[in-house]
Amino acid sequence: MTQLPPALRELQDEIKSYxxxxxxxxxPVVFETVDYRHMxxxxxxxxxxxxxxxxRFGMEYDHMLKSHTYGLSKIYELVINTNPCYAYLxxxxxxxxxxxxxxxxxxxCDFFKNNYFFSHTDRRMIDGMANxxxxxxxxxxxxxxxxxxxxxxxxxxxDNLIDPWLPFRRKESRRAAEPAAAEAEAEPSGPEPGRLHNxxxxxxxxxNPPELLAAQKAKKKQADEAQKxxxxxxxxxxxxxxxxxxxxxxxxxxxVLGIIREEAYYFLPQMQTKIMNxxxxxxxxxxxxxxxxxRDDELIDYADAASGVTAMGPGQLNPYKLxxxxxxxxxxxxxxxxxxxxxxxxxxxxxRAAWDKKLGLGRQKLxxxxxxxxxxxFLDEFFxxxxxxxxxxxxxxxxxxxxxxxxxxxxxxxxxxxxxxxxSNFGQPFIYVVDANYLNxxxxxxxxxHEGVDLKMDYARDTLRNVERIWRRPVSILTVLDDKPKxxxxxxxxxxxxxxxxxxxx
Numbered sequence: 001m002t003q004l005p006p007a008l009r010e011l012q013d014e015i016k017s018y019x020x021x022x023x024x025x026x027x028p029v030v031f032e033t034v035d036y037r038h039m040x041x042x043x044x045x046x047x048x049x050x051x052x053x054x055x056r057f058g059m060e061y062d063h064m065l066k067s068h069t070y071g072l073s074k075i076y077e078l079v080i081n082t083n084p085c086y087a088y089l090x091x092x093x094x095x096x097x098x099x100x101x102x103x104x105x106x107x108x109c110d111f112f113k114n115n116y117f118f119s120h121t122d123r124r125m126i127d128g129m130a131n132x133x134x135x136x137x138x139x140x141x142x143x144x145x146x147x148x149x150x151x152x153x154x155x156x157x158x159d160n161l162i163d164p165w166l167p168f169r170r171k172e173s174r175r176a177a178e179p180a181a182a183e184a185e186a187e188p189s190g191p192e193p194g195r196l197h198n199x200x201x202x203x204x205x206x207x208n209p210p211e212l213l214a215a216q217k218a219k220k221k222q223a224d225e226a227q228k229x230x231x232x233x234x235x236x237x238x239x240x241x242x243x244x245x246x247x248x249x250x251x252x253x254x255x256v257l258g259i260i261r262e263e264a265y266y267f268l269p270q271m272q273t274k275i276m277n278x279x280x281x282x283x284x285x286x287x288x289x290x291x292x293x294x295r296d297d298e299l300i301d302y303a304d305a306a307s308g309v310t311a312m313g314p315g316q317l318n319p320y321k322l323x324x325x326x327x328x329x330x331x332x333x334x335x336x337x338x339x340x341x342x343x344x345x346x347x348x349x350x351x352r353a354a355w356d357k358k359l360g361l362g363r364q365k366l367x368x369x370x371x372x373x374x375x376x377x378f379l380d381e382f383f384x385x386x387x388x389x390x391x392x393x394x395x396x397x398x399x400x401x402x403x404x405x406x407x408x409x410x411x412x413x414x415x416x417x418x419x420x421x422x423x424s425n426f427g428q429p430f431i432y433v434v435d436a437n438y439l440n441x442x443x444x445x446x447x448x449x450h451e452g453v454d455l456k457m458d459y460a461r462d463t464l465r466n467v468e469r470i471w472r473r474p475v476s477i478l479t480v481l482d483d484k485p486k487x488x489x490x491x492x493x494x495x496x497x498x499x500x501x502x503x504x505x506x
Contacts, residue, residue, distance in 0.1 A: 022288070040061055040064040329390070444475045449504065
């Protein structure tokens, strides 16, 4: 790993000046050049070569190295969300590629700094990863490499069972705590639950009979006590956090589980904003290269590299392509005024195509979108029927007679629904902790919020087995299979399934 040579340092200053000119707001960026072996190694560790040791990183490295060697893929750059922002350049890149990559990196860095979903992340995570790695190595020395790696395997298999909104609820609860407490002290308390408001005291006994109020109070007290005894009081989506707190783990196991959970929350915003993040970086490398940095003799090389980034393979949704095209569509809409009630009510395709109010609000709108949205809200808000038609989206399915994939239709509502379904919770099921003492036997009961798609049984079985290894008591999950409520249970030896009177509801 080496610092930049003089030519690339000058190039960085040049690209940085263009980024500043366009209004990008970034952390300081530190570029380092690495060969392809080191690049594959860093990528295998998720951008953090200081992470804890584990065999899966070696597996990822071997896969990436072979893929690069056989010409199946190439990692041009790697950038991580820290302050300063560290970015790695491949030594074998051409000078044009390095230009493109630097412009791309500044787009990523602007997104990391300003997108709301990255606002809670630790900007010094390199230090955090190094500390985590030191603790895991210490446990390996004391408990044995095999024991620790086996437990890490179990934790990693369920590291997606976290609550994506927990960091923001914590932030909002801290903001609201003091004003809410002040208001509670200032405002007089209201009437008792169940009591009707009565300004005429002589009707009190008739309107609010004492025996009825007493029965209501007793019933409420009983319900409150039952709710307090239940753990958790309400369905808990942060399954990892619940296991870390209540599972009968040894101290080192709880710490390792906490490390896996901490890193899962750090990487979560990158999963939530994959399309937006890559689209934003692609938009800016395209804008900087084509309007500022590109020389005439570099045009063909740039076009070759850029087309590879946005190429769409069969059956694949390229986040670079979808993101950048949607940003360009938004910019064009807000420049021409193709939004609002008047435009939405226009039914003439020719008028809609020629619509131009010359508002020039496109760039301003882009920065607003970049700041406020994640992938789901981004596509839900701006994936319009016009965009769908322009980009020629369609749904497809397999022809059972020929075994080939064929176009099923171009209906906008189905296309959008299918894309949003793939993005909601990253296409994974919604799982909650329902009861930690199910049937008063210390069994863990999970719930699956059914969204029209049944659980994959092989995944469900493996997940129950791994959760049982952490909980060390039988684990069940309530779900729906073939439109019938079911409970799937693993007792440590075998999987069983039984009918349930009702499905889990949040």
